[in-house]
Amino acid sequence: MTFRLIQQGFLTAFLALSLPALANEPAIATPTVPSIAQPLFADVAIETRLTDLSRELRCVVCQNEALSDSPAELATDMRQEIRDLMTAGKTDQEVLEFLTSRYGDFVLFRPPFKPVTYLLWVGPFVFLGFGVVVWFMALRSRRTFQSAPVNSAQLAAAARLLEEKP
């Protein structure tokens, strides 16, 4: 944080000092150096990891938002905690364990694959598989389904009906 301020101060000082110098330049337009906006947090790689990971986490206060988006103060604290853990070299898995050991599986938006969630993860594909079976069975019964045979009397009646004026 302090380093950033120093950098900013340096840049501002540089601009402030160089402006008069630029003003005295000849008529050829020299573009002033635009001040570049710095990323909000120093380490962009960690920020990306943080955003991706906190999208997978549930905010325990604003429970229907992801940790990445929640404006709650506790969410800001938890994001900072994760940032610190990542900066200290922890892997994503270790960060998740840190949080679940304190808040339980409730905090994970992607339910872990364990016996209590087997049905959840396997279910949809079982439904689809079951549906395919139903499809096959329905088709098989259709194929053997024969329409009632039509006799000549019915055909004659049909012809008469078609002849009639509507």
Added chain:
Amino acid sequence: MIPEIGTFALILALLLAVTQAVLPLVGAQRGNLTWMAVARPAAFGQFTFTLIAYLCLVYAFLTNDFTVINVASNSYSNLPAFYRVTATWGSHEGSLLFWSLILAVWTIAVATFSRTLPEEMVARVLGVMGLISVGFLSLLLITSSPFLRQFPGPAEGSDLNPLLQDWGMIIHPPMLYMGYVGFAVAFSFAVAALLSGRLDAAWARWSRPWATVAWAFLTLGVVLGSWWAYRELGWGGWWFWDPVENASFMPWLAGTALIHSLAVAEKRGAFKAWTVLLALMTFSLSLLGTFLVRSGVLSSVHAFAVDPQRGAYILGFMLLVVGGSLALFAWRAPRMAAGGAFTWFSRESMLLANNVVMVASVAAVLLGTLYPLFIDALGMGKLSVGPPYFNAVFVPLISPALFLMGVGPLMRWKGDSVPDVLQRLKWALGIAVATGLLLPLTMEGYKPWAVLGLGLSSWIALTVLIAFRERVKTASQLSNLPRAFWGMHMAHLGLAIGVAGITMVANYEQELDVRMNVGDQAQMAGYTLTFMGVQQYAGANFAATRGTVIVKEDGAEQFTLNPEKRVYNRSGSVMTEAAVRPSLSSDLYVSLGEPLNEELTTWAVRLYYKPFINWLWIGALFMVVGGFLAASDRRYRIGAKARAPAGPATQGA
């Protein structure tokens, strides 16, 4: 005085609903024409009094009558007038009254546009709708009256939730309600058919336009909610798989299966049992949504104030309506005769496959939404099921349906030949696969999901083109093509556009968090954004800080974006109003975070680049228009059958 008139009107509406339900249903069972004829006038009466009740609530809001508890909790004297009107549906009680009103609207629509239907059927349909109205009106009167009063009234109201003070809120709930309340009509037709024992192609023909219009409204309602969240919530998301979002998505999925199933039931007399079950299921899912939002059983951002007592009442109502209809289905199922035969390679079988996939998707979303409840109820702990789960599961599940969308409309009914279809589609298939594989190469990062999404959407679009090309060969000109044809292909094309948009946004969006001092510049996706500082101003019922960001793209005109932070006077809530620059190819989205210094010259700013996000809304609009077009096809209005020209693609849906 006026609120009491409102309560009185509701009581009258309830009595009329009882009349509308009992006499026609009993009359239809006994063949009593006089009793059956009560249905229409009773329906109009019920509508009139429900409308009067609703207008009384509107009046209370517009006149700032804070002795009405509902007005005091949801309004504020400085709240702009049109938000005071929309606040009528911003609370649990008000939205239930609104639900009842929309149901009454659909009821008189059915009463009006059913002159060609047999009296017995009309009596039953209106009767069943009457039963549903009885349920909602009694729920209103007994547990959730919006007309409760407090004396003395407070000097000022508590203000409408600022999140709802946006014009997306004005239009999202009405459209949504028109949609899932609208499926009550298809439901009532299904129950009427089960009661009468007459389940034939004619029943499918009558139900179909009602189901299609309800579907179009529901599509509009769901998408408006998504669009509103995107613009209003400030973090660029548009779908969160929140339980209440799912509660509106499930009827949409089931409703989509229903309208496709009705096509087969109408044309070929097949799938009758499926279709009836889907009609029952779609509305049941709507009722489930009502239950989930209001009972506190699941936690959701959308949930109204939670009250287990109301939840119990709604559950009881659901038990009667859904349980009753499913019991009726089980009882009458043997009576449903099978329809026409078809082979495994036919339009029917493709539509059956579509049904299977859609139902599996509904089941999957239902499983994910309710799983935390299942586990908690079984005492096995608490877990969360969120977007990562749904995205992982839903996309593979829905993909087969998207593929079938290209094949089905081009196949013959009853049976088609594999080599014939392959011949017609081989180029489309090749181009689609190539597009899927190659297009992502031109983008930042090669993402496998992008391959799937772009491949499927180009596949659908190409098959729509093929369908038009083949049809135009036989018809003399485009304007002669029936609306049902236009509607179907427009809706399918709309979905293709939407899928393309979703694929691009989900895989290639960019986000940047920067600290910006006055004069600082940031770069994103070819844009240069310069922060020019903030200004403060006072709005109608809020104090705002408005930022100015100048954006320049290489070789284009510069433009200005004004993200805001608002503090609402009454509630103190802080809202972030993002500034969006929309275009066909992307949205540039700027959101003000927190100020980083006391002088308010340095701010945390969040920048988003959302490629092709507007294709979502455009695609959805195509779907909605397509739905309305298809429902307005001549054959529903005149009752004459159109002659189907030769050729598979020309066979109508």
Added chain:
Amino acid sequence: MKRWLPLVFFMVLVGFFAKGLFLNPREVPSPFIGKAAPTFSLPVVGDAQKAFSPADMKGQVWMLNVWAPWCVSCKVEHKLLMALAESRTAPPIVGLNWKDKTREAQELLARTGNPYVAVPDDLSGRVGIDWGVTGTPETYVIDREGIVRLKHVGPIDMDIWQNKFVPKLKELGA
């Protein structure tokens, strides 16, 4: 027989919903129940030289009440806590000052009374995260060996004290 499946399936769902009406989906259960209380060492409000640590309480049953000066529900709960502290029959209560200024906490306790045997000061909220705190007030019961036995989210009133805490405390021999 397949025709009865939709109805059966629906009835099973209704059963779950009925049960669900009695549950609270927002409540986050604590994974610490039955596990050792997380350790910490924090300065105490009122005397920055002194430190408090859960180890200090080993050998007795005690309660950790997480509160904050700005928290409205905590003020409501405060009266009950004072009564418990004065009764001398309840276990000692340690009040963790969560994420607020030390001075505010001190002033509030001076004004309304201090039911706590110690008031560790968690300015950063780190200790709160270590204990899985989601808001205030929250109360934990820890046994003689330092194992967490109960967590209650929200203010305690007489009903909750009698029905939830007292049986648990009896069980632990408090």
